Amino acid sequence: MADAPATALHPADELGYVRAELASCVSRQRLLSIREEALTTGLVADREARVGALHHAVVSRVRGRDVVDVERLPDLQRVLLLLQGPVVVADTETTGLHVLEGDRLITAAFLRVHPDAVSETPLEIIVNPGRASSPEAAAVHGLTEADLRDRAPFSYSHARAIIDVCRGGTFVAHNAPFDVGFLDAEFETTGLYFTGVPSDVVDTRIVSKLLWPGESGSLDALATRLGVDRGGRDVRHTALGDARLLAACLPGLRDALRRWIAR
Numbered sequence: 001m002a003d004a005p006a007t008a009l010h011p012a013d014e015l016g017y018v019r020a021e022l023a024s025c026v027s028r029q030r031l032l033s034i035r036e037e038a039l040t041t042g043l044v045a046d047r048e049a050r051v052g053a054l055h056h057a058v059v060s061r062v063r064g065r066d067v068v069d070v071e072r073l074p075d076l077q078r079v080l081l082l083l084q085g086p087v088v089v090a091d092t093e094t095t096g097l098h099v100l101e102g103d104r105l106i107t108a109a110f111l112r113v114h115p116d117a118v119s120e121t122p123l124e125i126i127v128n129p130g131r132a133s134s135p136e137a138a139a140v141h142g143l144t145e146a147d148l149r150d151r152a153p154f155s156y157s158h159a160r161a162i163i164d165v166c167r168g169g170t171f172v173a174h175n176a177p178f179d180v181g182f183l184d185a186e187f188e189t190t191g192l193y194f195t196g197v198p199s200d201v202v203d204t205r206i207v208s209k210l211l212w213p214g215e216s217g218s219l220d221a222l223a224t225r226l227g228v229d230r231g232g233r234d235v236r237h238t239a240l241g242d243a244r245l246l247a248a249c250l251p252g253l254r255d256a257l258r259r260w261i262a263r
Contacts, residue, residue: 010052015039016070040068048217051209058177061098079207080257082200083250087113088169091242092179093141096134099181104129105154106143108183109240110165111247123165124240127154142236154186162187163197171198174219174246175205204246204253211256219246226252 009017018039022032043050043057044066050057051073058069089111096103110123126143128151138144162183173179180194180201187194209217212225219242223230228248231241 010055011039011043011049012052012055012057012070014052015043015057015068016055019070040066043068048209051206051213051217056206056209060100060181062100064101073210074202074206076207076210076257077261079202080254080261082170082202083172083254083257086169087172087202087250088166088198089113089243089247089250090166090171090173090179091239091246092173092182093143093237093239094133094137094182095129095131096137097178099185102131103134103137103182104131105182105186106133106141106148107239108162108179109238109243110162111243112165112169113247113250122240122243123161125154125158125161127151127158129153140237154189156190156192159187159190159192159194162194163192166194166198168199170200170202172202172204172246172250174203174208174222174242176201176203204249207253207257211253211260219249222249222253226256228252 015036018032018036022029022036025032044059047059050059054073055070056073058071060067060069091109092105093107094103094105105127106129107124107126109125112122126148128148130153132145133141133143171180183194204222205217205219208222208225209215215221215225220230222228223245226249228245230245
């Protein structure tokens with residue numbers, strides 16, 4: 001069995017290596033298990049450390065426990081190609097961070113971009129999630145139970161409207177697995193499926209971390225880096241406002257990708 005590389009690995013890359021070793025190296029399982037636990041704990045605690053050179057970590061909460069999956073990073077040449085076609089820029093606001101623990105969608109916004117002209121008729125939905133938001137989530141989106149009381153729950157008609165705007169385009173979001181996870185969960189309640197509706201998915205947070213390693217991967221940081229006006233995002237986040245901000249970042253992000261590929 002090959003030893004680990006002598007040079008220090010990024011935690012996400014090392015976790016991928018350790019898990020591969022756990023499946024095949026019985027004699028070292030105890031030491032590897034201890035290392036896996038330490039790496040998992042560190043990746044849960046530090047969101048900015050989740051994108052390595054070859055892998056990225058996806059953290060979710062399942063039955064009160066943080067679970068870390070390791071996935072391969074996207075090919076940036078393919079990402080650039082996807083961002084030059086029709087895209088749907090999206091964002092969601094939710095009752096909390098953990099869809100598998102019962103958190104629900106509150107608002108979602110979708111902007112069709114072809115490729116530099118943003119649609120003048122974005123789709124925005126606001127629904128009654130049927131549960132209170134966590135204090136942390138409420139502080140971000142600012143919507144109270146009273147604000148949502150008269151809204152309808154997520155329905156088949158909401159799902160059909162989202163399908164109509166997303167079909168055939170690349171779904172683009174900042175921390176896309178989060179948004180896709182909540183849309184998947186809401187679609188499931190209607191008997192429809194969101195996965196497979198867009199032609200592909202691009203997570204601009206991962207792209208940002210690859211282009212500017214060691215720097216913040218937040219949407220605010222991306223906008224500042226590209227010289228895009230963030231408007232009033234410091235005061236309150238809305239799904240539509242954040243989707244518009246990300247759409248405004250796409251031309252600069254494509255230029256940065258071209259420069260990175262041409263190095």
